[in-house]
Amino acid sequence: MIIVEYIQSIFLLIAAFLAIVAAVGLVSLSENMKNVVYARIHIIGIFDVACILAMIGLGQFLLAGIYFIIAPFTAHAIANGFYKSEDFENNSSLNVVSDEVDDSNPFIHHKSKIQDLENNDFSEKLKTDDRFSISTLDIIEEE
Amino acid sequence: MDILIISKYILIIAFIIIMVAALRASAYRTTSMGLLGSSVVVVAFAVALLAFGDLYNLTFYKDISLALIFFGFVGTVAFVVVMGGDK
Numbered sequence: 001m002i003i004v005e006y007i008q009s010i011f012l013l014i015a016a017f018l019a020i021v022a023a024v025g026l027v028s029l030s031e032n033m034k035n036v037v038y039a040r041i042h043i044i045g046i047f048d049v050a051c052i053l054a055m056i057g058l059g060q061f062l063l064a065g066i067y068f069i070i071a072p073f074t075a076h077a078i079a080n081g082f083y084k085s086e087d088f089e090n091n092s093s094l095n096v097v098s099d100e101v102d103d104s105n106p107f108i109h110h111k112s113k114i115q116d117l118e119n120n121d122f123s124e125k126l127k128t129d130d131r132f133s134i135s136t137l138d139i140i141e142e143e
Numbered sequence: 144m145d146i147l148i149i150s151k152y153i154l155i156i157a158f159i160i161i162m163v164a165a166l167r168a169s170a171y172r173t174t175s176m177g178l179l180g181s182s183v184v185v186v187a188f189a190v191a192l193l194a195f196g197d198l199y200n201l202t203f204y205k206d207i208s209l210a211l212i213f214f215g216f217v218g219t220v221a222f223v224v225v226m227g228g229d230k
Contacts, residue, residue, distance in 0.1 A: 004148065005145070005147045006210075008147055008150075009147045009149075012150040012153070012154045012194075013153060015154055015157070016153045016156070016157035017156075017157075019154075019157040019187075020161070022159075022161060023160045023161040023163075023164035023165075024164075025163045025166045026161070026165065027167055027168065031171060031172075036150035036171075037171075037175055037176060037179075040176065040179060044179060044183055045212075046184075047183060047187075049160060051186055051190050054154055054158075054190050054193070055190065057154075057198055058151075058192065058193050058194060059197075059207075060193060060205065063193075063205070063208070063209060063212065066209075066212065066213070067186075067212055070212065071215075073216065073220070074216055074219050074220070075181060077219060077220050077223040078158045078175055078179050078182075078219065078223060080176055080223065081178075081222075081223035081224075081226040081227065081228030082173065082175035082193050082224075084227050084230050085226045085227040085228070086173050086174065086175055086226075087174060103183075113203075116197045126186070132192075
């Protein structure tokens with residue numbers, strides 16, 4: 001029985017060590033790092049292994065088996081939710097701006113309208129329009 | 144003092160440390176980090192409760208920790224679905 005207790009305590013000590021390592025890594029990662037959420041999910045994987053070892057050390061084998069199955073689902077679900085809704089760095093579909101423009105706003109116009117205006121050649125219209133006339137004044141320097 | 148009891152106390156202290164670290168990490172600006180931190184806190188509390196119940200002969204501690212782990216998983220997945228993880 002003493003050997004079993006030693007094995008249990010070794011499991012618990014390894015779990016405690018892994019938990020402290022995961023805690024230090026979780027806090028020490030810089031928030032400005034790229035893909036920091038995925039890195040933290042990876043660190044939580046270490047903590048999950050620590051939990052499984054602790055459950056085995058405490059004699060809860062069925063709970064350890066359940067958590068061994070559940071933990072990857074949780075990590076993958078969080079990573080998937082982050083990618084689909086909040087990851088503006090990697091997911092390009094989140095950066096698309098909608099084409100809907102409010103017509104009542106006088107300062108914002110649709111891009112195609114502006115392009116049509118730019119493509120129009122106004123020089124011919126200006127020539128034929130009677131309202132515009134070009135007058136030149138000759139200035140002679142001697143006068 | 145028995146080495147098993149000492150290692151259980153060390154385990155409880157380590158899990159309290161990671162609960163504090165997870166609370167700090169859950170204050171990060173995205174919703175996913177809050178979700179991750181809260182799920183870590185729940186699981187750490189459940190395993191610490193296992194060790195605590197083993198030490199002090201608490202009643203129903205295994206059932207409580209099983210419920211915490213299982214429903215914590217269900218809540219996390221439900222929140223991810225609400226966030227848009229199933230698009």
